[in-house]
Amino acid sequence: MKYYDKLIFELSKTGRRGYTLPACKWEDGLDGIPENLKRNHAPELPEVSEPDTVRHYVNLSNMNFGVDTGFYPLGSCTMKYNPRINEEMASHPGFSGLHPLQPAETVRGAMELYRILSDALCAVTGMSAFTLNPFAGAHGELTGLMIMRQYHFSKGDTKRTKIIVPDSAHGTNPASAAVCGLEVVQVKSTANGTVDVNDLKPLLDDTVAGIMMTNPNTLGLFESEISEIADLVHAAGGLLYYDGANMNALLGKVRPGDMGFDIMHLNLHKTFSTPHGGGGPGAGPVGVAGFLREYLPYPSVGADVSGGYTWAKGSHTAGRISGFHGNFGVLIKAYAYILMLGRQNVKNAGPYAVLAANYIKESLKDCYKLPIGSVCKHEFVFDGLADAPEGVTTLDVAKRLLDYGFHAPTIYFPLLFHQSIMIEPTETESVETLDAFIEAMRKIAGEAAENPEILKSAPHNTPVSRPDETQAAVHPILKYRRQS
Amino acid sequence: MSKIADGLLYSESHEWVKMENGIATVGITDFAQKSMGNIVYVDMPEPDDEVSQNEEFGAVESVKAASDLYSPVSGVVTEVNEALDDEPGLLNKDAYANWIIKVKISEPAELETLMDAAAYTDFLAKEA
Numbered sequence: 001m002k003y004y005d006k007l008i009f010e011l012s013k014t015g016r017r018g019y020t021l022p023a024c025k026w027e028d029g030l031d032g033i034p035e036n037l038k039r040n041h042a043p044e045l046p047e048v049s050e051p052d053t054v055r056h057y058v059n060l061s062n063m064n065f066g067v068d069t070g071f072y073p074l075g076s077c078t079m080k081y082n083p084r085i086n087e088e089m090a091s092h093p094g095f096s097g098l099h100p101l102q103p104a105e106t107v108r109g110a111m112e113l114y115r116i117l118s119d120a121l122c123a124v125t126g127m128s129a130f131t132l133n134p135f136a137g138a139h140g141e142l143t144g145l146m147i148m149r150q151y152h153f154s155k156g157d158t159k160r161t162k163i164i165v166p167d168s169a170h171g172t173n174p175a176s177a178a179v180c181g182l183e184v185v186q187v188k189s190t191a192n193g194t195v196d197v198n199d200l201k202p203l204l205d206d207t208v209a210g211i212m213m214t215n216p217n218t219l220g221l222f223e224s225e226i227s228e229i230a231d232l233v234h235a236a237g238g239l240l241y242y243d244g245a246n247m248n249a250l251l252g253k254v255r256p257g258d259m260g261f262d263i264m265h266l267n268l269h270k271t272f273s274t275p276h277g278g279g280g281p282g283a284g285p286v287g288v289a290g291f292l293r294e295y296l297p298y299p300s301v302g303a304d305v306s307g308g309y310t311w312a313k314g315s316h317t318a319g320r321i322s323g324f325h326g327n328f329g330v331l332i333k334a335y336a337y338i339l340m341l342g343r344q345n346v347k348n349a350g351p352y353a354v355l356a357a358n359y360i361k362e363s364l365k366d367c368y369k370l371p372i373g374s375v376c377k378h379e380f381v382f383d384g385l386a387d388a389p390e391g392v393t394t395l396d397v398a399k400r401l402l403d404y405g406f407h408a409p410t411i412y413f414p415l416l417f418h419q420s421i422m423i424e425p426t427e428t429e430s431v432e433t434l435d436a437f438i439e440a441m442r443k444i445a446g447e448a449a450e451n452p453e454i455l456k457s458a459p460h461n462t463p464v465s466r467p468d469e470t471q472a473a474v475h476p477i478l479k480y481r482r483q484s
Numbered sequence: 485m486s487k488i489a490d491g492l493l494y495s496e497s498h499e500w501v502k503m504e505n506g507i508a509t510v511g512i513t514d515f516a517q518k519s520m521g522n523i524v525y526v527d528m529p530e531p532d533d534e535v536s537q538n539e540e541f542g543a544v545e546s547v548k549a550a551s552d553l554y555s556p557v558s559g560v561v562t563e564v565n566e567a568l569d570d571e572p573g574l575l576n577k578d579a580y581a582n583w584i585i586k587v588k589i590s591e592p593a594e595l596e597t598l599m600d601a602a603a604y605t606d607f608l609a610k611e612a
Contacts, residue, residue: 390485395521412521412548412549415549418519469522469524469547470522470523470524470547470573473524473525473547474524474525474572
């Protein structure tokens with residue numbers, strides 16, 4: 001691979017152009033702008049030709065590793081393949097050309113899609129209504145907690161300010177609760193890795209707003225006592241929040257609504273195959289049980305008298321959490337995925353994801369430490385190498401895996417173990433890919449015993465070897481400054 | 485193996501205490517720094533702040549995780565180790581030579597609740 005790390009500003013040559021703007025038809029257009037807000041000199045934009053620009057971005061993209069280039073078993077992230085038909089649907093000019101401020105009567109197709117996607121998400125989750133407005137999973141969590149808080153407040157129950165979060169939870173759970181102004185209380189896990197009901201009971205009093213749970217949890221284990229937990233929390237006057245990060249394991253099989261959850265979010269960029277982060281924005285729709293419908297954020301899409309659609313606002317709404325209606329392109333992609341799978345195949349995603357995870361777990365448990373050996377769901381956690389020579393860590397295993405052409409799994413999470421390696425293969429991988437990954441992991445375990453230095457100094461085959469993470473964190477260089 | 489220094493007192497949350505003339509010097513143990521990995525930031529209180537035993541007094545952030553610091557003693561902070569502002573990695577270099585805060589203790593009886601080196605060695609053996 002050709003090493004390439006230039007910034008586009010470094011390609012800039014004064015006066016070079018790839019495009020010429022038409023002559024300005026107006027006066028300078030600066031009338032009425034106060035003197036101190038006017039530019040004194042032209043903005044320093046890169047000056048490059050079209051081929052320079054195209055090569056720059058293609059070369060940069062070649063440096064990238066993504067789900068389009070290889071296996072990406074990043075635990076808790078559900079890095080499933082992003083089907084191309086999703087992109088085709090989202091780039092349809094009838095959708096991509098819309099402006100969010102267009103009058104409702106000119107965007108009825110988009111509003112209809114919003115409604116039928118909401119209905120589809122209700123069907124697979126057992127919820128009563130969804131807002132599609134939140135922009136990502138953590139944004140969904142915040143939205144859900146705002147709904148929870150608003151529900152208690154509107155009943156005059158202002159002392160419910162505590163949120164219970166298991167010690168295995170995603171870090172976003174306590175963070176979202178804190179942002180929402182709620183106090184976080186941790187509940188412990190049992191030795192089997194699920195929520196300790198006996199530790200939960202004494203926490204339940206009249207100051208509890210609710211509990212946030214992920215099921216299956218971050219260890220890939222189904223919280224089998226969820227019914228009892230739901231009864232206990234409800235009896236104490238609290239609500240149950242479902243973090244949908246791991247919904248892929250249950251899709252089409254088990255519904256959070258049936259487990260007793262009142263509020264939940266889904267990560268469309270995980271379970272519903274839309275791209276993650278750098279590959280495209282996320283979406284974190286929030287669903288609620290019937291008694292919370294009126295608390296959803298606005299704007300939502302309601303029915304108008306003539307059988308069409310209108311923008312609506314619930315009577316107890318938790319407020320506005322986005323300017324418009326979410327990352328609409330992502331919603332189109334998720335809907336395309338749902339239609340592509342259909343009612344029959346949507347039930348297959350979870351079982352195949354679970355099968356793939358158990359296949360890897362069973363194939364590697366003799367060379368990696370498996371703290372909890374029961375059947376996992378869509379992901380599982382090793383606690384490092386079974387026989388780690390002094391000084392060889394999970395980080396070294398992860399770095400060495402890059403040399404074999406795989407993205408590293410999630411490491412050092414969950415925090416329950418010191419050397420966590422969290423693996424989630426998803427249903428989209430073939431058995432050949434899983435076997436190749438297993439073989440690489442076995443080779444690395446062998447190398448750790450015979451030649452630990454090759455792990456300590458890995459990666460050897462990537463454009464960048466080990467960055468100095470401490471320096472990068474302590475003295476990050478965040479701004480480009482032109483060399484004079 | 486993690487180093488354990490003789491003559492210090494230890495807490496279950498992996499802080500160490502060195503007592504001299506009613507002043508407790510407090511740091512984190514070698515086990516703590518190894519578990520954290522490369523430390524990039526230490527959040528410390530200000531001199532004259534009050535701290536209480538087993539209550540949070542700051543945090544350590546590494547490339548892996550962020551972890552709260554729990555005070556092994558109660559009292560008033562007399563000094564903080566400002567060298568850690570510029571070079572938090574000192575805790576990785578030598579966790580016992582580089583302290584975090586000094587506290588004028590108000591409850592000497594609390595020291596009885598801490599472990600000596602031998603007890604901490606046993607405690608670590610059970611933890612790991």
